[in-house]
Amino acid sequence: MALDLTQLPKRDDANVGTMARGLVGSEILRIAAEIRELTAQGRKVCNLTVGDFSPREFPIPASLGQGIANALQAGETNYPPSDGVLDLRQSVQRFYERILGVKYPLEGIVIAGGARPIIYGTYRAVLDAGDTVIYPVPSWNNNHYTHMMGAKEIVVATHPDQGFMPTVEQLAPHLPQARLLCLCSPLNPTGTMISAEALQAICERVVAENRARQSRGQKPLILMYDHIYWTLSFGQAKHVTPVTLVPEVAQYTVFVDGISKAFASTGLRVGWGVGPPSIISRMRDVLGHVGAWAPKPEQVATARVLDDVAGTDEFLKTMRLRVDERLEALYQGIARMREAGLPVRAIAPQGAIYLSVQFDLVGKAGLQSNDAIRKMLLEKASFGVVPFQAFGLKDDTGWFRLSVGAVSMAEIQDALPRLEAAIRATLSAA
Numbered sequence: 001m002a003l004d005l006t007q008l009p010k011r012d013d014a015n016v017g018t019m020a021r022g023l024v025g026s027e028i029l030r031i032a033a034e035i036r037e038l039t040a041q042g043r044k045v046c047n048l049t050v051g052d053f054s055p056r057e058f059p060i061p062a063s064l065g066q067g068i069a070n071a072l073q074a075g076e077t078n079y080p081p082s083d084g085v086l087d088l089r090q091s092v093q094r095f096y097e098r099i100l101g102v103k104y105p106l107e108g109i110v111i112a113g114g115a116r117p118i119i120y121g122t123y124r125a126v127l128d129a130g131d132t133v134i135y136p137v138p139s140w141n142n143n144h145y146t147h148m149m150g151a152k153e154i155v156v157a158t159h160p161d162q163g164f165m166p167t168v169e170q171l172a173p174h175l176p177q178a179r180l181l182c183l184c185s186p187l188n189p190t191g192t193m194i195s196a197e198a199l200q201a202i203c204e205r206v207v208a209e210n211r212a213r214q215s216r217g218q219k220p221l222i223l224m225y226d227h228i229y230w231t232l233s234f235g236q237a238k239h240v241t242p243v244t245l246v247p248e249v250a251q252y253t254v255f256v257d258g259i260s261k262a263f264a265s266t267g268l269r270v271g272w273g274v275g276p277p278s279i280i281s282r283m284r285d286v287l288g289h290v291g292a293w294a295p296k297p298e299q300v301a302t303a304r305v306l307d308d309v310a311g312t313d314e315f316l317k318t319m320r321l322r323v324d325e326r327l328e329a330l331y332q333g334i335a336r337m338r339e340a341g342l343p344v345r346a347i348a349p350q351g352a353i354y355l356s357v358q359f360d361l362v363g364k365a366g367l368q369s370n371d372a373i374r375k376m377l378l379e380k381a382s383f384g385v386v387p388f389q390a391f392g393l394k395d396d397t398g399w400f401r402l403s404v405g406a407v408s409m410a411e412i413q414d415a416l417p418r419l420e421a422a423i424r425a426t427l428s429a430a
């Protein structure tokens with residue numbers, strides 16, 4: 001008979017260190033679990049919570065799936081090189097040259113098991129415990145990475161009128177204290193993008209700060225630019241990068257990127273970091289010890305997909321259209337409710353798979369917090385959304401993230417009247 005260990009305690013804080021004890025679990029996963037429960041009871045929920053894709057709505061490129069199967073068949077099952085399969089690093093190099101207009105040396109490109117290890121690797125390679133990270137909120141997971149590093153943080157709260165993007169005026173007073181500045185565009189959770197003017201001003205300030213530090217023999221301020229959603233931009237919004245705007249900032253900039261969002265491939269786990277070889281080579285060493293490589297068949301297949309210029313362009317165009325039509329439908333629906341006098345507003349979608357929506361209901365009908373609004377929308381309208389609190393924002397401002405990767409157009413069209421009815425019922429009960 002097997003030794004029965006099934007009763008081992010689920011929790012014993014004495015067993016773990018301070019960092020792990022203090023790490024906060026994902027708020028979004030908690031909400032997603034609530035929705036799963038409702039769905040299991042037979043409720044049809046318009047699930048706008050997960051930053052993921054439903055494979056039914058957004059399948060991966062057929063050539064990517066086939067390429068992975070072929071690579072497995074061909075026996076590509078041993079360790080990949082710790083900085084990634086050479087073919088893939090070369091195809092990332094060409095991809096950046098072709099679409100972004102920047103050519104990096106191969107030593108400036110490292111492959112990992114998704115974008116998360118690239119972020120972790122950047123924090124790990126740049127920071128010492130006690131160093132300071134500066135990042136705007138709302139933003140995705142910087143609070144958790146800062147915590148894992150034992151770093152200090154300076155959090156800059158942004159404003160809806162600036163599309164929740166930071167300005168140089170907000171950041172500049174804090175830059176002298178920081179070792180790492182984290183920016184993201186298109187931004188999770190807001191679906192907004194930084195303008196060329198705003199990013200250029202910030203990058204010029206980073207360069208000026210680093211010139212001053214160099215003359216004092218101090219370590220530079222590094223810029224982490226997470227642009228994992230850069231292929232998903234809509235309308236007039238144009239994705240810009242620090243290094244094309246201010247070439248001198250390239251020596252301090254690490255890009256975070258990968259196939260998760262661009263190719264609807266969150267489960268395949270292929271990401272890359274691009275930046276100065278002096279940082280990228282250390283990230284490779286850190287990630288090598290963690291073993292955070294992307295699986296080899298996925299790497300081999302991704303290289304082929306990126307090099308298929310016509311196929312990639314076509315796929316990315318279709319992704320953009322399909323994400324955009326969903327975001328537009330939601331945006332127009334919220335705009336109509338606003339015109340009808342309801343206390344709601346949305347920011348026009350610019351990029352990523354998200355829409356920022358304010359349900360301005362705090363203090364109305366007994367709703368005291370964003371979480372209370374979230375629960376009401378879920379219960380009364382089967383409308384699942386995530387409050388900005390899950391992205392580091394402290395105040396209950398009524399702002400929420402709506403994510404469209406896992407819903408069909410029909411689900412959105414069905415949900416909008418339910419949403420309107422629930423808001424009206426709540427207001428009339430007030």
Ligand SMILES: Cc1ncc(COP(=O)(O)O)c(C=O)c1O
Pocket residue numbers: 051113114115116117140184187188226228258259260266270271
């Ligand atoms: C802004 C941002 N960066 C990075 C990631 C992580 O991507 P990956 O799934 O490739 O680890 C996400 C995932 O949601 C994200 O929203």
